[in-house]
Amino acid sequence: MPVLPQGVPGNDPPGVVDASFDRYSGGEFVGKKHILRSIPAALERVLPDFRYMSSMAQYRRPFEGGTSYIILGVSKMVLTLEFGTNIDAVEDIRKHLFSCTQVKNSPNTIWLRTGSMGLDSTRWRQPEHAIWPITGSEGLQLAGPEIAAVVEDIVLPYLARHEHPEHVRETLLNHPGNASGAHLYRAVSFAIDVLRGRMDWLEDDFAHYRALLPTHGAEAHSALEELYNLAKEAIRVRG
Structure with a gap:
C-alpha cells in the first residue's frame, strides 16, 4: 500500500x-x-x-x-x-x-x-x-x-x-461515526428490525435512540415514538 x-x-x-x-x-x-x-x-x-x-x-x-x-x-x-x-x-x-x-x-x-x-x-x-x-x-x-x-x-x-442488514444495524447503533446520516429519522435500524421480525431488537433500538434525545424537544420525541409504533405493529402483523 x-x-x-x-x-x-x-x-x-x-x-x-x-x-x-x-x-x-x-x-x-x-x-x-x-x-x-x-x-x-x-x-x-x-x-x-x-x-x-x-x-x-x-x-x-x-x-x-x-x-x-x-x-x-x-x-x-x-x-x-x-x-x-x-x-x-x-x-x-x-x-x-x-x-x-x-x-x-x-x-x-x-x-x-x-x-x-x-x-x-x-x-x-x-x-x-x-x-x-x-x-x-x-x-x-x-x-x-x-x-x-x-x-x-x-x-x-x-x-x-454492509451488504448484510445485521451489520448495517450494528454500525449505526455502535459506530455511528462510520456512517453519514446515521440519525434516527432515517429509521434504517427500525426497518431492519421489521425485516428480521425482531421485537427484541426494536425495543433495544428504541431505548438506544430515546437515550440520545434528552436535549431535543417534544417534536423529536414524538417522531421517535411514531417510528417505534409503526415498526412494532409491522412486526406484530408479520408474526
Whole structure:
C-alpha cells in the first residue's frame, strides 16, 4: 500500500493543509473533467467486478438483494469518495412503512464520505487522509495509486460488510461515526428490525435512540415514538 500523506485538509494546522495541497499541484493544471476521466484507470485493478457509470462518475456492483456504490466527487478541485450500499428489502420498508425518501442513484441504506476520515476526525479516526486536492498532472499521477489503496483497504471491506442488514444495524447503533446520516429519522435500524421480525431488537433500538434525545424537544420525541409504533405493529402483523 502506498504511503499516504498525514492529516485532513480543513482539520489540520495551516502548514499541514498547505503541504497537502502542494503535494498534488505539480505539473500542468488539470480540471475536474480531466480528473474524473483519469481516476478510473487507476481503479481498474481493484474494481474488476464494478461497472463504471461515467455520466455519474460512480461505480456500481449488484449483490444479492442490493447494490454497492462508489461515487467520485470533485468540489473546488478536491476529490473525495462516497461509498455505501442499498439493501432493497430495507429500502422497501423505509419507503412504504416509514415514508422515507430515497436519493436516486445513491446509497441510501448506509454510506460514508472519505472527507469524514482522518487524523483529527471525530467520526472515523485514521492516520491517513482520504481526500485529494488535485490541481496538477503530476499530482493526479501521484493520487491514483493512493486512491486505489484506500478503495482496496477501506472501501471494499466496508461495502462487503454492509451488504448484510445485521451489520448495517450494528454500525449505526455502535459506530455511528462510520456512517453519514446515521440519525434516527432515517429509521434504517427500525426497518431492519421489521425485516428480521425482531421485537427484541426494536425495543433495544428504541431505548438506544430515546437515550440520545434528552436535549431535543417534544417534536423529536414524538417522531421517535411514531417510528417505534409503526415498526412494532409491522412486526406484530408479520408474526
